[in-house]
Amino acid sequence: MSRTVKKPEERRADIVRAARRLFQAGDYEQTTMQDVMNSLGIAKGTIYYYFSSKEELLEAVIEDMVEESTQHMQSLVEASHGNALEKLRTLITAGNIADENDEILEQLHRPGNAGMHTRLLAAALQKQAPLYARLVQQGCEEGLFHTDTPLETSEFILAGVQFLTDQGIHAWTPETLMRRSQALPTLIENLLKAQPGSFQFLSPDTPEERETK
Amino acid sequence: MSRTVKKPEERRADIVRAARRLFQAGDYEQTTMQDVMNSLGIAKGTIYYYFSSKEELLEAVIEDMVEESTQHMQSLVEASHGNALEKLRTLITAGNIADENDEILEQLHRPGNAGMHTRLLAAALQKQAPLYARLVQQGCEEGLFHTDTPLETSEFILAGVQFLTDQGIHAWTPETLMRRSQALPTLIENLLKAQPGSFQFLSPDTPEERETK
DNA sequence: GTCTATAGTAGGATAGAC
DNA sequence: GTCTATCCTACTATAGAC
CATH class of the missing domain: 1.10.357.10 (Tetracycline Repressor, domain 2)
Incomplete structure (x- = not known):
């Protein structure tokens, strides 16, 4: 798979935006980290590189x-x-x-x-x-x-x-x-x-x- | 393992009491359902028969x-x-x-x-x-x-x-x-x-x- | 420093046998 | 009502590419 390198702030903002959309559309608890990753096409390691837990991601949202x-x-x-x-x-x-x-x-x-x-x-x-x-x-x-x-x-x-x-x-x-x-x-x-x-x-x-x- | 059948209210009260003790002693998040089960010597299915989630158990406590x-x-x-x-x-x-x-x-x-x-x-x-x-x-x-x-x-x-x-x-x-x-x-x-x-x-x-x- | 990929652990939850 | 076996997912670990 190819890599897309973005500025940290940009990547972070992407993740927050995607998560926000998903949390709002569905249910926070039922939205999985996998869902967030999939909707952005990034790897699990990436999301955990920016947010050390699902909870922390929620906080940012x-x-x-x-x-x-x-x-x-x-x-x-x-x-x-x-x-x-x-x-x-x-x-x-x-x-x-x-x-x-x-x-x-x-x-x-x-x-x-x-x-x-x-x-x-x-x-x-x-x-x-x-x-x-x-x-x-x-x-x-x-x-x-x-x-x-x-x-x-x-x-x-x-x-x-x-x-x-x-x-x-x-x-x-x-x-x-x-x-x-x-x-x-x-x-x-x-x-x-x-x-x-x-x-x-x-x-x-x-x-x-x-x-x- | 032998089965011990108790009255529902009694069993329920047992579980709440045990959970309360554990939650108080340690940390709610770090206390596992396994811990609660072990302290009572019952199976996981039993506890979930009375409380459909860990959260619900906490609610009862x-x-x-x-x-x-x-x-x-x-x-x-x-x-x-x-x-x-x-x-x-x-x-x-x-x-x-x-x-x-x-x-x-x-x-x-x-x-x-x-x-x-x-x-x-x-x-x-x-x-x-x-x-x-x-x-x-x-x-x-x-x-x-x-x-x-x-x-x-x-x-x-x-x-x-x-x-x-x-x-x-x-x-x-x-x-x-x-x-x-x-x-x-x-x-x-x-x-x-x-x-x-x-x-x-x-x-x-x-x-x-x-x-x- | 930023990202992918994958394998694995722990613990909450469920299905179905008894 | 109770137990056993299994599943699902948050999270970790690791190895490596840019």
């Missing part, structure tokens, strides 16, 4: 995805107008890693991918929280919010939302999800000390006419 | 642990005195699943186990949140806290704390952990609308003399 997603969100923020609250709304409604472009979620929401999913969330949180924090900071300056710890508050909100509403972590029942979603706006408003109602847009069925029991 | 831990916390609450805040303090400082008894969590605190780890946290959260919620409710009646959604608020707090401070999910740096821990009391106080300082006991170095910059 995750990093790739998070990087792409974060850049997209970054550009969304820069393109958005209005006060901090309006920008946050843009970011939240449009720029979720889940909604973005891929069917990744479908794939991640399978038992075999729980680990990948969690790590993706953690990596995404770490990269995205600063984005939110900047908007929270801006909101404080505008008098909309009040907090001394914009970053930590952002992290806390993201963590809570992701952990409690993401189907990839636990098979929450629809009732549980509904219950949590409805409580969310108030929880966020409390954390940011924002006007009641500021985050009402988050609620799924905008219960305008509901009465407190 | 974890459920075992969560159940035990939750009961322990329950009894702690019942034995504690004072107002809701004092009871909460007892619960938080004494009754963490992590501190309790096992090193199995140490094992879960590795990248490869992120999925399992998260599921443990989710399972623990679902079982323990009601415990906290009851205390929050009590605190509301005592005028210490103010919330219409004690359960959701408890879930949110537990999720945030677990996700952001648990090493099993992401290898957070010590600085990051410190930063988050210090912000935590205020975040919780905001969520519960509690007196500032109520949860200061959570901070690792109780910074009594720190000034806000």
Whole structure:
């Protein structure tokens, strides 16, 4: 067999891209290293030369995805107008890693991918929280919010939302999800000390006419 | 080899107990199904008759642990005195699943186990949140806290704390952990609308003399 | 240093005899 | 329900070509 020598970065990127495609198309656990090799026409030794385990390859794929997603969100923020609250709304409604472009979620929401999913969330949180924090900071300056710890508050909100509403972590029942979603706006408003109602847009069925029991 | 026939529940319990012991003693990943079989003197087919994967066996072990831990916390609450805040303090400082008894969590605190780890946290959260919620409710009646959604608020707090401070999910740096821990009391106080300082006991170095910059 | 090829080990998982 | 035999795949080892 003939040899194709590539620059290390290029080869590495090839492998990550191929693996990402396969992981997304199928199931991480069911995708074999052999599959990845075959789809690139390279030898086993090559892949293990760059990634010392399947797990390490997964890590690189995750990093790739998070990087792409974060850049997209970054550009969304820069393109958005209005006060901090309006920008946050843009970011939240449009720029979720889940909604973005891929069917990744479908794939991640399978038992075999729980680990990948969690790590993706953690990596995404770490990269995205600063984005939110900047908007929270801006909101404080505008008098909309009040907090001394914009970053930590952002992290806390993201963590809570992701952990409690993401189907990839636990098979929450629809009732549980509904219950949590409805409580969310108030929880966020409390954390940011924002006007009641500021985050009402988050609620799924905008219960305008509901009465407190 | 002679065959020993046992009642299904008994056999199952045997396997879970043996696996738990081995997982705790060594490393989940390094413990082989062979090890579990050997320690019981049974065949591989038998273990797979009860658990269709190693992962499922781990799940059972974890459920075992969560159940035990939750009961322990329950009894702690019942034995504690004072107002809701004092009871909460007892619960938080004494009754963490992590501190309790096992090193199995140490094992879960590795990248490869992120999925399992998260599921443990989710399972623990679902079982323990009601415990906290009851205390929050009590605190509301005592005028210490103010919330219409004690359960959701408890879930949110537990999720945030677990996700952001648990090493099993992401290898957070010590600085990051410190930063988050210090912000935590205020975040919780905001969520519960509690007196500032109520949860200061959570901070690792109780910074009594720190000034806000 | 980068890549191919191949043979082999270990351990998770399954089929089918009993 | 239990056991035995076998399979599948992540991973290692090695030998060698560019």
